[in-house]
Amino acid sequence: MPIVLIGMNHKTAPVEIRERLALSCDDPSRAMTGIRDLPPLREVLYLSTCNRVEVLAHLADETRGIDDLKAFIFSHGNLSKEELETCLYVYRGDMAVRHLFRVASSLDSMVMGEPQILGQVKEAYRQSVAHKVSGLLINKLLHHAFRVAKRVRTETAIASNAVSVSYAAVELSKKIFSRLDGKTVLLVGAGEMSELAARHLLKNGAGRIIVVNRTLENAVRLAEDFQGIPAGFDSLEERLKEADIVISSTGSPGFVITADMARRALWRRKNRLLFLIDIAVPRDIDPAAGEIDNIYLYNIDHLQEIVDENVQNRMREAEKAERIVEEEVARFAEWKNTLEVVPTIRSLKDRADGIILGEMEKSLSWIRDLREEDRTRVEILVHSVVNKLLHEPVTSLKEVSQNDGILAYVAAVRELFRLDGLEKKGRPWGKEKESEEKEKPS
Amino acid sequence: MMEPWIFKTALFAYLLSTGGYLASILVRRVFVARVSTWILLAAFSVHTLFIIVRWRTTGYGPVVSIYESLSFLAWAVCGGYLIFQTMTKTRVLGAFVAPLCFLLMMLAAMGLTGENIVPDILRGYWVPAHVFFTLTGEALLALACLAGAMYLIQDHALRAKKAFRFSRYLPPLRDLDRINHLSLLWGFVFFTAGILAGAVWAGTVWGKPWQWDPKQVFTFLSWILYVLLIHQRLAIGWKGRKAAFLSILAFAVLLFSLAGVHAFFTTIHDFS
Numbered sequence: 001m002p003i004v005l006i007g008m009n010h011k012t013a014p015v016e017i018r019e020r021l022a023l024s025c026d027d028p029s030r031a032m033t034g035i036r037d038l039p040p041l042r043e044v045l046y047l048s049t050c051n052r053v054e055v056l057a058h059l060a061d062e063t064r065g066i067d068d069l070k071a072f073i074f075s076h077g078n079l080s081k082e083e084l085e086t087c088l089y090v091y092r093g094d095m096a097v098r099h100l101f102r103v104a105s106s107l108d109s110m111v112m113g114e115p116q117i118l119g120q121v122k123e124a125y126r127q128s129v130a131h132k133v134s135g136l137l138i139n140k141l142l143h144h145a146f147r148v149a150k151r152v153r154t155e156t157a158i159a160s161n162a163v164s165v166s167y168a169a170v171e172l173s174k175k176i177f178s179r180l181d182g183k184t185v186l187l188v189g190a191g192e193m194s195e196l197a198a199r200h201l202l203k204n205g206a207g208r209i210i211v212v213n214r215t216l217e218n219a220v221r222l223a224e225d226f227q228g229i230p231a232g233f234d235s236l237e238e239r240l241k242e243a244d245i246v247i248s249s250t251g252s253p254g255f256v257i258t259a260d261m262a263r264r265a266l267w268r269r270k271n272r273l274l275f276l277i278d279i280a281v282p283r284d285i286d287p288a289a290g291e292i293d294n295i296y297l298y299n300i301d302h303l304q305e306i307v308d309e310n311v312q313n314r315m316r317e318a319e320k321a322e323r324i325v326e327e328e329v330a331r332f333a334e335w336k337n338t339l340e341v342v343p344t345i346r347s348l349k350d351r352a353d354g355i356i357l358g359e360m361e362k363s364l365s366w367i368r369d370l371r372e373e374d375r376t377r378v379e380i381l382v383h384s385v386v387n388k389l390l391h392e393p394v395t396s397l398k399e400v401s402q403n404d405g406i407l408a409y410v411a412a413v414r415e416l417f418r419l420d421g422l423e424k425k426g427r428p429w430g431k432e433k434e435s436e437e438k439e440k441p442s
Numbered sequence: 443m444m445e446p447w448i449f450k451t452a453l454f455a456y457l458l459s460t461g462g463y464l465a466s467i468l469v470r471r472v473f474v475a476r477v478s479t480w481i482l483l484a485a486f487s488v489h490t491l492f493i494i495v496r497w498r499t500t501g502y503g504p505v506v507s508i509y510e511s512l513s514f515l516a517w518a519v520c521g522g523y524l525i526f527q528t529m530t531k532t533r534v535l536g537a538f539v540a541p542l543c544f545l546l547m548m549l550a551a552m553g554l555t556g557e558n559i560v561p562d563i564l565r566g567y568w569v570p571a572h573v574f575f576t577l578t579g580e581a582l583l584a585l586a587c588l589a590g591a592m593y594l595i596q597d598h599a600l601r602a603k604k605a606f607r608f609s610r611y612l613p614p615l616r617d618l619d620r621i622n623h624l625s626l627l628w629g630f631v632f633f634t635a636g637i638l639a640g641a642v643w644a645g646t647v648w649g650k651p652w653q654w655d656p657k658q659v660f661t662f663l664s665w666i667l668y669v670l671l672i673h674q675r676l677a678i679g680w681k682g683r684k685a686a687f688l689s690i691l692a693f694a695v696l697l698f699s700l701a702g703v704h705a706f707f708t709t710i711h712d713f714s
Contacts (some may be wrong), residue, residue, distance in 0.1 A: 175615070
């Protein structure tokens with residue numbers, strides 16, 4: 001049963017191509033209906049984000065299927081074959097499984113460890129289910145992928161610690177103030193980075209925002225954005241005493257906040273802790289202010305250093321995560337192998353033999369009293385009943401294996417006779433664990 | 443006689459909790475630390491039971507002998523920490539408190555089992571009251587000192603910028619300052635009450651409440667330091683680093699009066 005994954009991501013395709021494809025595939029249900037009608041597809045998952053487009057498919061016919069899928073992507077994205085061929089990657093079998101696991105656990109993301117991708121994969125799966133293009137294999141594979149992502153998230157520190165300057169500012173604020181509830185943020189000047197930091201702080205509970213700008217209109221406009229309070233530049237010192245976290249990013253050539261201003265503000269706010277963040281170049285805040293007790297001053301280089309260190313840390317954690325992915329790929333392959341016809345017939349027979357053996361043992365007390373030949377007769381009788389009973393299912397399995405619906409058949413037989421439980425004993429790793437986890441919603 | 447059995451259970455629970463806290467730092471799982479906190483609570487409950495049972499069997503407040511006092515000190519430190527734990531997110535403090543309690547209990551275990559002969563002058567209500575209040579106060583002031591030390595480390599880590607990796611394991615500054623503040627206030631109240639109870643007792647037994655004994659002098663010195671610290675905190679608005687530093691200094695003096703004085707001076711505060 002060939003699993004194939006075709007796609008492109010931020011590493012293989014330039015943004016111009018990704019955006020054209022993502023744009024035209026923006027409406028997932030339109031893409032779904034298009035894909036669904038491709039003849040050699042049994043099951044399909046279509047994932048499109050701003051950094052990647054991936055099509056995971058369970059094909060009936062591998063070679064023809066891949067060409068059809070590619071053709072679909074070309075036509076859908078309005079791209080020429082030559083343009084696209086260079087950016088596409090095609091993974092088969094275990095490689096496809098591995099890629100999906102890596103994507104879901106955010107190992108393949110532009111910002112490694114970012115949490116959104118898992119939600120996007122889940123949404124893509126929901127679409128597949130809604131359009132009835134998911135079957136046994138995709139269901140199993142995706143649920144496995146969600147579990148891998150969860151393992152990676154809990155067993156490695158890949159998603160912890162800020163890897164952007166604005167998040168580093170939030171983490172530091174928490175190290176100082178514990179909780180940000182009711183804390184006041186003072187924005188001095190404007191800039192993408194400082195606005196982003198302010199937004200993160202608000203999202204993490206900060207109470208209100210005061211915006212100070214040289215041009216009052218800008219302050220008013222920005223304050224409206226944050227539902228904050230605008231203030232003129234001359235009131236900066238006054239506002240400094242109210243603020244707990246100050247983010248400064250003006251274009252001023254000299255210091256906007258001097259050490260004396262900070263000292264006076266601290267005195268007036270009765271020594272309550274003050275966190276100054278200076279992301280302007282040239283700097284806005286006199287470094288001497290950082291020497292004062294109860295004032296903590298971080299400039300853009302300090303924040304960047306933290307980010308760099310955290311990125312390094314994530315790299316190390318990524319190695320652990322890759323090992324987890326490898327483990328899980330092997331585990332999935334193991335499961336997939338059980339879906340072959342011959343091993344299933346064998347375990348079905350094993351199961352039957354096991355039952356006979358067990359029942360004979362139970363009746364040992366009276367069988368023992370029988371004569372030798374009667375004993376043999378009983379044994380023959382029991383065996384022939386069981387064999388007759390199994391004859392039809394086994395023949396059907398063999399016949400069906402010639403055509404398409406085999407997976408469902410094999411799965412049904414395994415489920416009905418609980419064959420997976422039978423094999424558990426001989427298995428080095430946990431079917432057990434998997435079935436436990438299945439009960440929890442993923 | 444079930445006392446030794448209860449005591450050993452408490453001791454074992456403290457050990458278990460200590461192991462749990464240390465493991466939580468090694469494996470970096472909050473869950474492990476959370477379990478350790480519950481174990482610590484269990485240890486504290488069993489310990490409370492032990493103190494009650496002992497009180498009933500001996501008939502006097504079980505804080506008179508040095509071993510009983512050590513056990514009680516562990517109990518007070520543990521109780522103080524558990525209260526702060528519910529108020530702030532400073533679970534890492536438990537990694538210091540649990541081993542400290544275990545250590546105190548080990549020391550207490552050396553002499554608890556034997557029967558104590560209590561000198562006649564230590565009988566009555568004033569001595570247990572004196573020991574109870576001073577030890578509770580000292581336990582809280584020890585917590586203040588611990589929180590202060592952690593504050594200084596975290597403050598240094600934040601100022602040095604590069605030490606961010608280490609500071610991750612320490613609680614936020616505000617929480618540490620709050621623990622320092624609260625345990626300082628309550629510790630001071632108990633400590634003062636304990637000193638007063640001691641003075642009243644001394645007045646009845648020795649004839650005068652104050653006689654320039656080295657133990658009394660050093661205790662009074664640390665008391666003065668605490669008065670100063672509380673004044674600076676409440677009236678001047680000291681926060682953070684200075685307050686943390688002074689609370690460590692004051693506790694060092696207190697510790698000397700508690701344990702060091704006996705080694706360097708002869709004191710009338712010696713009943714063995």
